[in-house]
Amino acid sequence: SQQGEEDPQALSIQEGENATMNCSYKTSINNLQWYRQNSGRGLVHLILIRSNEREKHSGRLRVTLDTSKKSSSLLITASRAADTASYFCAPADRGSTLGRLYFGRGTQLTVWP
Amino acid sequence: GAVVSQHPSRVICKSGTSVKIECRSLDFQATTMFWYRQFPKKSLMLMATSNEGSKATYEQGVEKDKFLINHASLTLSTLTVTSAHPEDSSFYICSAREQTVNTGELFFGEGSRLTVL
Numbered sequence: 001s002q003q004g005e006e007d008p009q010a011l012s013i014q015e016g017e018n019a020t021m022n023c024s025y026k027t028s029i030n031n032l033q034w035y036r037q038n039s040g041r042g043l044v045h046l047i048l049i050r051s052n053e054r055e056k057h058s059g060r061l062r063v064t065l066d067t068s069k070k071s072s073s074l075l076i077t078a079s080r081a082a083d084t085a086s087y088f089c090a091p092a093d094r095g096s097t098l099g100r101l102y103f104g105r106g107t108q109l110t111v112w113p
Numbered sequence: 114g115a116v117v118s119q120h121p122s123r124v125i126c127k128s129g130t131s132v133k134i135e136c137r138s139l140d141f142q143a144t145t146m147f148w149y150r151q152f153p154k155k156s157l158m159l160m161a162t163s164n165e166g167s168k169a170t171y172e173q174g175v176e177k178d179k180f181l182i183n184h185a186s187l188t189l190s191t192l193t194v195t196s197a198h199p200e201d202s203s204f205y206i207c208s209a210r211e212q213t214v215n216t217g218e219l220f221f222g223e224g225s226r227l228t229v230l
Contacts, residue, residue, distance in 0.1 A: 045218040
């Protein structure tokens with residue numbers, strides 16, 4: 001099983017700007033998931049994109065997946081101070097019946113008012 | 114949505130003592146739960162997979178005698194840190210997948226901050 005590698009490690013922007021985070025992985029996946037973690041809290045699932053999908057939207061979130069490059073991106077549009085959090089990607093391997101997910105260091109997003 | 118409750122949220126103990134952390138799925142059944150440990154700078158490490166009614170599956174490098182996992186029912190898994198040492202101080206987070214829906218997402222507890230003096 002594999003973990004995703006998020007990039008950049010830290011991102012600092014002003015409210016209203018867009019935030020883009022990237023994720024790379026190494027082997028074939030069934031799907032890729034993005035999670036958010038507020039400081040000192042548990043993780044919250046944001047969005048899941050399947051290997052046969054290229055783009056998915058959920059509110060102000062847009063996720064893309066490029067399986068040829070083994071990469072994904074998470075775009076948060078019109079960011080708000082409340083979006084400040086760490087964001088993690090988790091590639092789910094094909095054939096993983098137990099559903100283990102491995103996480104990297106995440107991207108720490110800071111949105112300034 | 115599915116809710117996972119973790120208790121205690123914070124615990125301070127002395128070196129050498131054991132600490133138990135509970136993870137409950139409140140409104141769904143979970144035959145499998147996962148325990149993570151979060152290090153400084155946010156890196157999340159999967160420690161083990163907790164299986165209801167059977168032994169837990171530990172990740173490489175995780176001491177099973179140090180971190181005892183019990184999954185006695187479909188809604189409860191416990192992690193016991195035995196003979197705790199200061200280096201065991203960390204943020205422990207559990208998660209579970211809703212079996213009936215099986216959307217692939219994990220639901221996480223709020224985490225437990227362990228401080229070993």
